[in-house]
Amino acid sequence: xxxxxxxxxxxxxxxxxxxxxxxxxxxxxxxxxxxxxxxxxxxxxxxxxxxxxxxxxxxxxxxxxxxxxxxxxxxxxxxxxxxxxxxxxxxxxxxxxxxxxxxxxxxxxxxxxxxxxxxxxxxxxxxxxxxxxxxxxxxxxxxxxxxxxxxxxxxxxxxxxxxxxxxxxxxxxxxxxxxxxxxxxxxxxxxxxxxxxxxxxxxxxxxxxxxxxxxxxxxxxxxxxxxxxxxxxxxxxxxxxxxxxxxxxxxxxxxxxxxxxxxxxxxxxxxxx
Amino acid sequence: xxxxxxxxxxxxxxxxxxxxxxxxxxxxxxxxxxxxxxxxxxxxxxxxxxxxxxxxxxxxxxxxxxxxxxxxxxxxxxxxxxxxxxxxxxxxxxxxxxxxxxxxxxxxxxxxxxxxxxxxxxxxxxxxxxxxxxxxxxxxxxxxxxxxxxxxxxxxxxxxxxxxxxxxxxxxxxxxxxxxxxxxxxxxxxxxxxxxxxxxxxxxxxxxxxxxxxxxxxxxxxxxxxxxxxxxxxxxxxxxxxxxxxxxxxxxxxxxxxxxxxxxxxxxxxxxxxxxxxxxxxxxxxxxxxxxxxxxxxxxxxxxxxxxxxxxxxxxxxxxxxxxxxxxxxxxxxxxxxxxxxxxxxxxxxxxxxxxxxxxxxxxxxxxxxxxxxxxxxxxxxxxxxxxxxxxxxxxxxxxxxxxxxxxxxxxxxxxxxxxxxxxxxxxxxxxxxxxxxxxxxxxxxxxxxxxxxxxxxxxxxxxxxxxxxxxxxxxxxxxxxxxxxxxxxxxxxxxxxxxxxxxxxxxxxxxxxxxxxxxxxxxxxxxxxxxxxxxxxxxxxxxxxxxxxxxxxxxxxxxxxxxxxxxxxxxxxxxxxxxxxxxxxxxxxxxxxxxxxxxxxxxxxxxxxxxxxxxxxxxxxxxxxxxxxxxxxxxxxxxxx
Numbered sequence: 070x071x072x073x074x075x076x077x078x079x080x081x082x083x084x085x086x087x088x089x090x091x092x093x094x095x096x097x098x099x100x101x102x103x104x105x106x107x108x109x110x111x112x113x114x115x116x117x118x119x120x121x122x123x124x125x126x127x128x129x130x131x132x133x134x135x136x137x138x139x140x141x142x143x144x145x146x147x148x149x150x151x152x153x154x155x156x157x158x159x160x161x162x163x164x165x166x167x168x169x170x171x172x173x174x175x176x177x178x179x180x181x182x183x184x185x186x187x188x189x190x191x192x193x194x195x196x197x198x199x200x201x202x203x204x205x206x207x208x209x210x211x212x213x214x215x216x217x218x219x220x221x222x223x224x225x226x227x228x229x230x231x232x233x234x235x236x237x238x239x240x241x242x243x244x245x246x247x248x249x250x251x252x253x254x255x256x257x258x259x260x261x262x263x264x265x266x267x268x269x270x271x272x273x274x275x276x277x278x279x280x281x282x283x284x285x286x287x288x289x290x291x292x293x294x295x296x297x298x299x300x301x302x303x304x305x306x307x308x309x310x311x312x313x314x315x316x317x318x319x320x321x322x323x324x325x326x327x328x329x330x331x332x333x334x335x336x337x338x339x340x341x342x
Numbered sequence: 343x344x345x346x347x348x349x350x351x352x353x354x355x356x357x358x359x360x361x362x363x364x365x366x367x368x369x370x371x372x373x374x375x376x377x378x379x380x381x382x383x384x385x386x387x388x389x390x391x392x393x394x395x396x397x398x399x400x401x402x403x404x405x406x407x408x409x410x411x412x413x414x415x416x417x418x419x420x421x422x423x424x425x426x427x428x429x430x431x432x433x434x435x436x437x438x439x440x441x442x443x444x445x446x447x448x449x450x451x452x453x454x455x456x457x458x459x460x461x462x463x464x465x466x467x468x469x470x471x472x473x474x475x476x477x478x479x480x481x482x483x484x485x486x487x488x489x490x491x492x493x494x495x496x497x498x499x500x501x502x503x504x505x506x507x508x509x510x511x512x513x514x515x516x517x518x519x520x521x522x523x524x525x526x527x528x529x530x531x532x533x534x535x536x537x538x539x540x541x542x543x544x545x546x547x548x549x550x551x552x553x554x555x556x557x558x559x560x561x562x563x564x565x566x567x568x569x570x571x572x573x574x575x576x577x578x579x580x581x582x583x584x585x586x587x588x589x590x591x592x593x594x595x596x597x598x599x600x601x602x603x604x605x606x607x608x609x610x611x612x613x614x615x616x617x618x619x620x621x622x623x624x625x626x627x628x629x630x631x632x633x634x635x636x637x638x639x640x641x642x643x644x645x646x647x648x649x650x651x652x653x654x655x656x657x658x659x660x661x662x663x664x665x666x667x668x669x670x671x672x673x674x675x676x677x678x679x680x681x682x683x684x685x686x687x688x689x690x691x692x693x694x695x696x697x698x699x700x701x702x703x704x705x706x707x708x709x710x711x712x713x714x715x716x717x718x719x720x721x722x723x724x725x726x727x728x729x730x731x732x733x734x735x736x737x738x739x740x741x742x743x744x745x746x747x748x749x750x751x752x753x754x755x756x757x758x759x760x761x762x763x764x765x766x767x768x769x770x771x772x773x774x775x776x777x778x779x780x781x782x783x784x785x786x787x788x789x790x791x792x793x794x795x796x797x798x799x800x801x802x803x804x805x806x807x808x809x810x811x812x813x814x815x816x817x818x819x820x821x822x823x824x825x826x827x828x829x830x831x832x833x834x835x836x837x838x839x840x841x842x843x844x845x846x847x848x849x850x851x852x853x854x855x856x857x858x859x860x861x862x863x864x865x866x867x868x869x870x871x872x873x874x875x876x877x878x879x880x881x882x883x884x885x886x887x888x889x890x891x892x893x894x895x896x897x898x899x900x901x902x903x904x905x906x907x908x909x910x911x912x913x914x915x916x917x918x919x920x921x922x923x924x925x926x927x928x929x930x931x932x933x934x935x936x937x938x939x940x941x942x943x944x945x946x947x948x949x950x951x952x953x954x955x956x957x958x959x960x961x962x963x964x965x966x967x968x969x970x971x972x973x974x975x976x977x978x979x980x981x982x983x984x
Binding site for chain 1 (some may be wrong): 389392407409411414416417426468471472473475476478480481482500501503506507510513514515517519521530545552553579581582615616619620621623692733796800848893896897898899
């Protein structure tokens with residue numbers, strides 16, 4: 070929605086909202102709590118609206134809602150709310166922190182939940198534990214290069230098209246909306262993005278197979294589900310990463326398994342270290 | 343306080359190589375016997391932790407975020423400088439060094455800056471090898487672009503997300519070590535104290551943010567890479583969690599804090615929209631290449647839509663005041679000019695607190711000249727972001743921008759080895775003070791963070807450890823650790839039990855307003871004295887009336903916030919004291935009493951030094967010490983952009 074004139078003397082619309090927010094302590098069952106919040110400026114971001122709610126709770130002497138957030142400019146990947154059933158809310162291609170209240174109606178009821186996925190247990194209220202993502206990266210989401218041993222940067226030629234494609238995949242912010250939106254709780258979009266970033270670059274070739282096998286193995290062990298092509302992840306990814314990274318992940322995984330099977334040593338790769 | 347800069351002797355260009363040749367080493371087989379604590383996982387912290395582990399040391403790394411990949415280095419947009427001279431346009435290590443010294447308004451340490459320029463080229467090599475997808479030419483070679491404050495193209499970039507890609511590179515190196523078991527990573531841990539044993543830094547105290555556990559950790563050396571203090575202003579472009587607590591706790595244990603008054607205000611941010619705002623968003627400086635900055639000539643026009651203000655009633659004030667640089671004048675100068683016209687009542691946009699704080703950044707001329715699609719290609723993502731936040735379409739009406747706090751040049755004092763005045767306490771990245779003087783050039787923050795982490799700390803920390811010897815680190819059962827844990831526990835309990843009336847956020851907002859008004863883009867003696875009084879009163883009120891809800895054994899954002907605001911209150915007073923005692927204008931520090939018709943007037947005779955503050959105890963003013971800045975090769979000149 071575009072305003073024709075952002076220069077008026079008015080502060081713009083304010084909203085009164087009925088909020089249903091998930092309350093949960095670590096290791097215990099959770100429930101929805103209902104709160105009313107008035108005079109929310111439409112210029113506020115969704116997280117600023119949550120700040121207002123928390124300030125209201127402090128005035129009432131009640132515990133605030135814990136939620137993850139940090140940069141508030143859509144790049145750190147920490148914010149993680151499911152708003153009216155949609156990870157990061159109703160707008161395509163934005164994180165929760167970049168969602169603004171002008172996208173909601175006065176008097177609306179808004180339901181706010183944490184990411185819901187087996188691999189992301191709730192820590193408190195709206196904050197979940199996403200360390201499974203870190204474990205997948207630790208298993209192989211890197212190019213092995215010790216500090217100081219890198220060759221001169223321009224010795225490796227990277228065709229512009231490849232560099233751009235790698236960058237498209239590398240835009241992933243690791244927020245986990247793909248997992249939260251998937252019926253299966255699959256992390257294939259996240260893993261596919263990292264595989265696509267590293268596996269297509271010339272620098273990533275020496276570890277291509279072991280990286281793919283190790284990351285997929287760790288992903289499976291962490292409790293993420295499999296991809297059955299619903300495409301919800303693509304619809305909710307705040308960085309608009311597309312399903313073809315999953316197709317390419319599948320292709321690279323098959324390639325790695327075949328190579329492993331026919332490897333000259335005859336020993337299966339263990340993947341990772 | 344002993345402040346030995348330990349700058350090596352010899353010609354500037356040879357200092358680092360000569361010094362490295364003299365630094366002591368640790369035998370590879372012995373390295374695993376040393377434990378290094380790294381606090382912070384941004385560019386400097388991740389790079390240092392990964393490099394130490396690759397060398398064979400036992401490393402523990404702590405960050406407050408849920409993953410090391412989220413540190414605020416990730417938000418840097420523009421790029422990273424390096425003296426590769428790939429463009430054949432006359433760049434060199436010496437040129438990068440000179441630009442950085444001049445950009446810092448001659449208040450940085452010469453030898454450190456030269457080293458930064460020297461190692462800049464290795465950083466690009468390292469990042470490319472890690473798979474950082476820098477922009478490329480069609481031939482497959484690396485592309486460059488130009489950036490403010492330089493006449494050469496030396497900036498490497500990955501779209502508008504250079505910081506993200508560099509951090510993901512360092513994070514991947516760190517992750518490899520975590521996977522290999524050589525780094526133990528502790529996310530959602532906040533450092534709340536530094537532990538000294540026999541005057542040396544030998545560990546830290548942390549709070550586990552998930553379960554509230556307060557714990558001491560012993561180590562042979564502590565490396566702080568915990569970022570800057572921009573959030574003292576409440577509203578800044580920093581992430582919400584960025585705080586001064588780690589460095590300030592070290593300061594309270596005796597570490598000198600250098601030049602806290604040097605803060606950088608970035609001219610192109612989206613203006614404040616209301617009282618409940620939590621964050622200011624930067625719009626890349628590159629927009630000033632095609633946008634023209636203006637306000638109405640007449641106050642009466644300020645409430646009208648831009649389209650109703652004819653050309654002859656517009657004041658293109660940057661082009662008027664700085665004809666040769668125009669809309670591309672440096673950050674500090676552009677910021678101050680915008681503040682001036684808004685103070686005159688000629689600002690545009692919404693009224694907030696009875697003022698209009700915004701100026702137009704108008705692309706209509708560029709759109710008419712080049713076509714909308716050309717502008718979309720250059721800045722499409724920024725225009726989208728602007729529309730997301732403001733609801734306005736900048737292709738059809740001018741953007742509104744206003745300066746915002748962005749980066750802090752001051753930090754813990756360090757010597758040439760990046761060691762603070764506390765032996766065993768090293769400081770890297772934005773958390774130290776040494777390389778940017780009174781103003782930082784664009785695309786230099788990423789360079790400095792990675793230079794410290796990859797190519798300086800691994801050498802200098804090794805030298806320190808070689809001197810410590812293998813006598814073994816102290817046991818965590820020693821009274822020093824227990825006492826520090828007790829102090830942190832008591833403070834935490836106090837917050838939880840104090841049944842006050844005001845939220846920590848409300849104090850933070852008030853603190854931010856005071857320092858923004860009195861110690862922001864323009865400062866003067868009376869204002870700073872008033873600010874110190876106001877802050878002392880606010881601090882006293884905070885320690886009576888702050889209200890923290892929640893319990894200490896779960897995620898407790900209000901408890902975290904209260905601790906950080908408490909340190910920001912003490913820090914804010916020190917920042918104002920520093921601004922008050924520096925009776926000159928330089929870079930980001932502009933004292934209205936010291937100017938030549940609006941331009942900063944340095945006083946090199948009396949203030950060519952680093953101001954270093956020493957903690958004196960609760961509710962006492964810190965004491966000021968100085969380290970003279972000795973320039974062996976550079977001549978002082980006055981910056982002019984007219």
